[in-house]
Each structure stands twice: as C-alpha cells, then as structure tokens.
Amino acid sequence: MTILYNRVALIGLGLIAGSMSLAMRRAGVAGEITGYARSSETRNTAREIGLVDHVCDTALDAVKDADLVVLAVPVGAMGTVMAEIAPALKQGAVVTDVGSVKGDIFASVLPHLPEQAEFIGTHPMAGTEHSGPNSGFAELFDKRWCLIVPPEGASETEIQRLEKFWRALGSDTKRMEAEHHDLVCAVVSHTPHLIAYTMVGVADDLSRVTDQEVIEFSAAGFRDFTRIAASDPTMWRDVFLSNKDATLEILGRFTEELFALQRAIRIGDGDHLHDYFTRTRAIRRGIIEAGQDTDAPNFGRHSDAT
Amino acid sequence: MTILYNRVALIGLGLIAGSMSLAMRRAGVAGEITGYARSSETRNTAREIGLVDHVCDTALDAVKDADLVVLAVPVGAMGTVMAEIAPALKQGAVVTDVGSVKGDIFASVLPHLPEQAEFIGTHPMAGTEHSGPNSGFAELFDKRWCLIVPPEGASETEIQRLEKFWRALGSDTKRMEAEHHDLVCAVVSHTPHLIAYTMVGVADDLSRVTDQEVIEFSAAGFRDFTRIAASDPTMWRDVFLSNKDATLEILGRFTEELFALQRAIRIGDGDHLHDYFTRTRAIRRGIIEAGQDTDAPNFGRHSDAT
Ligand SMILES: NC(=O)c1ccc[n+]([C@@H]2O[C@H](COP(=O)([O-])OP(=O)(O)OC[C@H]3O[C@@H](n4cnc5c(N)ncnc54)[C@H](OP(=O)(O)O)[C@@H]3O)[C@@H](O)[C@H]2O)c1
Ligand SMILES: NC(=O)c1ccc[n+]([C@@H]2O[C@H](COP(=O)([O-])OP(=O)(O)OC[C@H]3O[C@@H](n4cnc5c(N)ncnc54)[C@H](OP(=O)(O)O)[C@@H]3O)[C@@H](O)[C@H]2O)c1
Numbered sequence: 001m002t003i004l005y006n007r008v009a010l011i012g013l014g015l016i017a018g019s020m021s022l023a024m025r026r027a028g029v030a031g032e033i034t035g036y037a038r039s040s041e042t043r044n045t046a047r048e049i050g051l052v053d054h055v056c057d058t059a060l061d062a063v064k065d066a067d068l069v070v071l072a073v074p075v076g077a078m079g080t081v082m083a084e085i086a087p088a089l090k091q092g093a094v095v096t097d098v099g100s101v102k103g104d105i106f107a108s109v110l111p112h113l114p115e116q117a118e119f120i121g122t123h124p125m126a127g128t129e130h131s132g133p134n135s136g137f138a139e140l141f142d143k144r145w146c147l148i149v150p151p152e153g154a155s156e157t158e159i160q161r162l163e164k165f166w167r168a169l170g171s172d173t174k175r176m177e178a179e180h181h182d183l184v185c186a187v188v189s190h191t192p193h194l195i196a197y198t199m200v201g202v203a204d205d206l207s208r209v210t211d212q213e214v215i216e217f218s219a220a221g222f223r224d225f226t227r228i229a230a231s232d233p234t235m236w237r238d239v240f241l242s243n244k245d246a247t248l249e250i251l252g253r254f255t256e257e258l259f260a261l262q263r264a265i266r267i268g269d270g271d272h273l274h275d276y277f278t279r280t281r282a283i284r285r286g287i288i289e290a291g292q293d294t295d296a297p298n299f300g301r302h303s304d305a306t
Numbered sequence: 307m308t309i310l311y312n313r314v315a316l317i318g319l320g321l322i323a324g325s326m327s328l329a330m331r332r333a334g335v336a337g338e339i340t341g342y343a344r345s346s347e348t349r350n351t352a353r354e355i356g357l358v359d360h361v362c363d364t365a366l367d368a369v370k371d372a373d374l375v376v377l378a379v380p381v382g383a384m385g386t387v388m389a390e391i392a393p394a395l396k397q398g399a400v401v402t403d404v405g406s407v408k409g410d411i412f413a414s415v416l417p418h419l420p421e422q423a424e425f426i427g428t429h430p431m432a433g434t435e436h437s438g439p440n441s442g443f444a445e446l447f448d449k450r451w452c453l454i455v456p457p458e459g460a461s462e463t464e465i466q467r468l469e470k471f472w473r474a475l476g477s478d479t480k481r482m483e484a485e486h487h488d489l490v491c492a493v494v495s496h497t498p499h500l501i502a503y504t505m506v507g508v509a510d511d512l513s514r515v516t517d518q519e520v521i522e523f524s525a526a527g528f529r530d531f532t533r534i535a536a537s538d539p540t541m542w543r544d545v546f547l548s549n550k551d552a553t554l555e556i557l558g559r560f561t562e563e564l565f566a567l568q569r570a571i572r573i574g575d576g577d578h579l580h581d582y583f584t585r586t587r588a589i590r591r592g593i594i595e596a597g598q599d600t601d602a603p604n605f606g607r608h609s610d611a612t
Pocket of ligand 1: 011012015037042073074098099100101123125131232239
C-alpha cells in the first residue's frame with residue numbers, strides 16, 4: 001500500500017484511535033503516527049504498548065507537521081481540542097474527527113478551524129463496549145461502514161484521499177450530509193442505546209425482583225440490552241446531548257408506538273399485536289440478507305431463553 | 307440414564323417440543339415418545355424427520371397411556387388443548403406445559419384437569435427466534451434454566467421427578483411461584499421484547515430514513531433489537547395478552563424512567579445521564595461474572611458499530 005499521509009496525529013488514545021493506529025500500520029498508509037491523550041496515565045500506557053510511534057506530552061507537539069489530524073475524543077470535547085491545536089496546524093493539514101454525531105461537531109469545531117487547514121468529518125461505525133488505550137485492535141473497521149461527512153465547500157481531492165484512507169483501514173465508505181447522518185444514527189444507534197440503558201435501569205430498580213434473578217435469567221432477551229448499555233457513560237452522555245433534536249424526535253415516535261402497543265395489551269387487541277410483530281420480521285430478514293448478521297440461532301451462541 | 311417416564315406425549319411439535327424429543331433421546335429418560343400437532347403439514351414433517359417415535363393424528367391418541375404429557379403450544383391455546391385431552395388421560399398422568407407465562411395458564415388449564423391427573427408448570431428459559439418442527443436441537447436446554455412452577459398442593463414426588471427430567475435434558479432447575487415467575491419474566495424477557503418490537507417498527511415507519519439505510523447500518527446497536535423482534539408473532543401476542551398485568555406494570559416503570567432521561571436530554575442535564583449510564587454498567591459486569599455471557603467484544607462477533 002502506498003503512503004497516503006506522511007504524518008498522522010491522533011488526539012485521544014482510546015478504542016477508536018488505538019484501532020486506527022494498528023489498522024494504519026497493517027495497511028502501511030501512514031509515514032509516522034504521533035499521539036496525545038489528556039491523562040499521563042493513558043499516555044504512559046500507550047508508550048508501554050507502543051500504540052503509536054511517538055506519544056507527545058502536548059496536543060500541540062502531536063499535531064505539528066501532521067498532514068492528517070484525527071480528533072478521537074468524546075463528542076463534547078471536540079471543540080475545545082480543535083481550539084487548542086489550531087495554532088500548530090501546518091499549511092494544508094486535514095483535520096478529521098471520528099465522533100458519533102456530526103451537526104453539533106461541525107458547530108463546535110468549524111469556528112476554530114484556521115485558514116490554512118481543512119476539516120472533513122468521518123464516523124467509523126465500528127465499536128465495542130470497551131474503551132481506553134488497551135482496547136484497540138487492527139480489525140475493528142474491517143467490512144464496517146465509515147460515513148464521510150464533508151462540510152460545504154470541502155476539497156474534493158482531500159475528501160477522496162480520506163475515503164481511500166478509510167478503505168485502506170478496512171472500511172466501506174459512504175458520503176452523507178451532517179443532518180441526515182444524525183437522523184440515521186438516532187434511529188439505528190442512539191435511541192436503541194437510550195432504550196437499552198433505560199430498561200437496564202428499571203430492572204436494577206425493582207425491589208421485588210432481585211439483581212441476582214435479573215442476572216441469572218438475563219439470557220431471556222435482557223442480555224442484549226445489557227451489552228448495549230455497558231458502553232462508556234461519557235461517550236454516550238455526549239452523544240445524547242449533542243444529537244438532541246434527532247434523538248428527541250425518534251424518542252417521540254417510539255413513545256407513540258409503544259403507547260399504541262400498550263393500549264392493545266390493555267384492551268386485549270391481539271390482532272394489533274400480531275400484525276405489528278409480523279411486520280417487524282421483514283426487517284430482520286433484510287439484515288440477514290444484507291450480510292449484516294448471521295441466521296444461526298442467537299448469532300451462533302449456544303442458546304437463548306424466553 | 308434411567309427411564310423417568312415410560313411414555314411421554316408432546317402436544318405441539320415446534321421448537322420446544324422438538325428439542326425436548328431430541329434431548330430426551332440423548333438422555334434416554336423416556337421409554338417412548340408420541341407427538342401431535344394441529345396441522346397435517348407439521349405432523350408430516352415430524353414423521354419424515356422422525357422427530358418422535360409416533361406421530362398421532364389426534365391429541366387423544368397421543369396422550370392415551372402417557373405418563374407425562376407436555377403442552378407445547380402457544381400460551382393462548384393451552385386451556386383448549388387441556389380440555390380436549392382431559393378425557394383420555396390415564397390414572398396418575400402428569401401434565402406439564404412449557405409456556406412463557408404461568409398465572410394465566412394455571413387459570414385456563416387447571417379447571418379442565420381431571421381428578422386422576424396432576425398438573426405442574428415448567429418454563430424452559432431457552433429458545434431461539436426460529437420455530438416449527440425443523441427448528442429443534444438436542445442441546446437447546448443445556449445449562450439453561452428451567453423454572454418449575456407447581457400449583458398449590460402438587461405432589462412433591464412428582465415435582466421432584468419432573469425436576470430430575472429437566473436436569474436430564476440439560477437444564478438447571480429452580481422452583482418459583484406463578485406470580486413471581488410472571489413478574490421476573492416481564493422484566494428479563496417480555497418487556498424487552500415489546501420494546502425491541504416497538505423500536506424496529508419505528509425504524510421501519512420513518513420515511514426520511516430508508517429501510518436500506520436501517521439495514522446497512524444496523525450493526526450500530528439496532529441489530530440486537532431486530533434479533534429479539536424476529537421471534538414468532540403468535541407466541542408473543544399470546545405472551546403479552548396473558549402476562550398483561552406484570553408487563554403493563556414494568557412498561558409503566560420503563561416509561562417513567564425514559565421520560566426522566568428524555569427530560570435530561572432536553573434540558574442538557576449531563577450529570578443525570580452520566581450517573582444513570584454508570585449505574586447500569588454494574589449489572590452487565592454481574593452477568594459476565596455469572597457466566598451468562600462472554601466478555602469478548604460483541605459476544606466475540608467481529609465488530610459492532612456506533
Ligand atoms: N466506542 C465506540 O463504539 C465508538 C464508535 C464510533 C465512534 N466513536 C467516537 O469516537 C470517539 C472516541 O471514542 P472511544 O471509544 O475511542 O473513546 P475512549 O476509548 O474512551 O477514548 C477517549 C479518548 O479521549 C480522551 N478524552 C476524554 N475526554 C477528554 C477531554 N475532555 N478532553 C480531551 N481528551 C479527552 C481520553 O483521554 P484519557 O484516556 O486520558 O482520559 C481518551 O484517550 C468519540 O467521539 C465517540 O463518539 C466511538
Ligand atoms: N420459542 C421460544 O423461545 C420459547 C421459549 C420458552 C418457552 N416457549 C413456549 O413454548 C411454547 C411453544 O413454543 P414453540 O417455540 O415451540 O412454538 P412453535 O415452534 O411455533 O410450535 C408451536 C406448536 O404449537 C402448535 N399450535 C399452534 N397454535 C395452536 C393452537 N391454537 N392449537 C393447538 N396447537 C397449536 C403448532 O402446530 P402447527 O405447527 O400445526 O401450527 C406447533 O406445533 C409456547 O407456549 C411458548 O410460549 C417458547
């Protein structure tokens with residue numbers, strides 16, 4: 001593979017940045033990789049495991065001379081980090097982020113972007129419930145989507161170079177506008193996460209059912225919720241606060257539908273329930289046909305409970 | 307293994323009954339297994355694949371001379387089936403069911419139970435999203451809970467024989483009262499299923515996000531919901547109609563909590579969100595420690611998206 005960026009700087013050294021570093025090395029697309037994280041603890045861990053070529057003690061040192069700067073911090077910290085690194089960006093540098101929300105990041109990052117640099121948003125739709133410098137792995141992005149979200153007026157040459165970069169890291173890329181990105185993510189990710197968090201909280205709260213019982217019998221459907229709800233609290237707080245409008249819109253629709261089903265249960269309207277449950281099966285089939293999941297019962301896990 | 311019941315009759319020949327037959331053979335606990343299903347189509351399939359020793363053309367034929375009769379039909383059909391087979395039950399026969407709800411089944415089944423027979427409810431907490439006579443496998447119950455729910459006054463000897471039977475089929479058993487069973491299942495299974503169905507329905511409904519997009523980006527959290535929501539519509543309609551009170555209670559709590567989180571998003575109360583999300587992590591850890599799931603990212607599936 002040919003080198004696409006001579007020097008790449010990673011700001012934040014968690015799951016996403018760490019996986020990017022390992023995937024860049026696998027692909028040979030970066031001449032040199034520098035990195036910076038807020039805490040000396042994370043920086044030391046990154047040094048010990050050789051996560052990047054140079055761990056710097058300031059963000060300014062890390063981005064100096066970088067051709068690509070990746071903001072891989074929680075969504076709520078993007079603006080502050082951009083403001084901090086702006087003075088050190090070299091002429092022609094491309095800044096990108098990997099945040100799960102786009103509209104809000106544009107609003108907080110773009111005002112701090114200096115003349116000489118260019119910003120293009122990306123969102124690798126790949127993650128796990130683990131975080132921190134030890135959680136990364138080179139294969140994280142393989143065959144996963146990376147959404148490319150250029151602000152108006154971004155250079156087509158630089159967009160294409162960044163797409164090439166993400167494909168070299170294993171992803172399929174797709175371009176999307178910021179507002180549409182945020183709506184799609186509210187549907188397929190943000191609202192499902194909020195719902196899962198809520199259900200897990202309810203189970204934990206109920207005094208007549210013990211935590212022990214919840215845990216023992218979790219295979220009956222609840223377990224998938226706990227996996228989703230185990231994700232990093234800071235990351236998700238920021239996602240909800242910054243994708244507020246789309247999340248609230250989808251939540252509104254969700255509540256409407258839930259009330260209709262709740263009413264059907266209360267009045268014993270079995271046809272409404274049966275019709276609804278039949279319709280949702282089709283989506284599942286679509287997902288299996290699209291190769292996004294396996295048809296083996298329970299993802300091929302041994303067995304599930306009901 | 308020694309034979310626990312000379313003759314076992316399975317009424318209904320779907321996922322659960324089929325898996326029971328295969329697990330009984332593996333364990334050698336039944337002298338002979340007869341079976342009956344409503345449609346000739348299912349009966350023919352069961353004959354072709356040799357799912358049980360004898361497929362009978364009436365439920366009465368199947369239960370005649372049976373020592374254990376297993377009702378493995380949707381929850382809403384249990385009472386009718388019990389009424390139908392009652393006249394043919396032999397002296398000392400034990401009737402059991404495998405339904406996902408208990409209170410309502412007791413109410414519909416017990417009035418039809420003849421003097422000479424005994425009823426003890428069970429609920430194997432094991433299943434997949436597949437159904438029908440071809441979906442069973444002998445390992446379905448291995449290391450999964452089977453809840454044993456005896457009505458008041460049931461014979462201790464027969465309860466213990468049935469517990470031994472389920473353990474021979476691979477399950478761990480636990481006794482529970484009907485009302486408590488229904489509440490626990492509303493928390494760990496029924497409400498999560500309803501929520502998953504609802505979210506999948508909302509995604510399907512939204513005209514500004516295409517089904518194609520929902521399917522392509524489902525790995526971002528939504529996929530787990532679709533798996534849960536792909537389960538059999540008839541089974542789940544019956545579960546909600548018959549576990550109405552407990553489901554509505556848990557749904558009420560869920561809505562309260564969801565509204566509180568929704569409000570926190572609206573007013574930008576990040577602390578409320580962060581605290582809530584931190585608390586729910588503990589439950590996940592409990593589940594992993596209890597061996598109910600793997601700590602490998604995404605159940606060891608390749609990668610997930612966010
Ligand atoms: N995890 C996923 O599933 C996923 C998927 C797609 C996109 N994303 C996005 O990727 C970004 C990073 O997520 P991640 O999973 O890699 O998180 P992570 O593993 O928790 O790492 C976050 C990194 O950001 C640093 N950081 C945290 N707060 C900061 C602040 N206020 N100022 C400066 N640096 C700060 C942390 O430094 P310390 O270690 O020193 O605290 C850490 O190095 C987020 O914007 C998230 O929305 C995540
Ligand atoms: N699937 C799970 O995850 C799971 C887990 C634990 C407990 N359960 C409980 O197990 C029971 C059976 O579920 P399953 O998954 O084995 O279902 P299934 O695969 O759909 O099989 C259901 C069987 O019941 C018969 N049946 C359907 N409606 C009937 C009616 N009105 N009268 C008489 N027979 C009827 C069907 O006959 P035809 O094929 O001829 O239509 C079929 O043989 C349900 O009560 C369910 O709540 C299910």
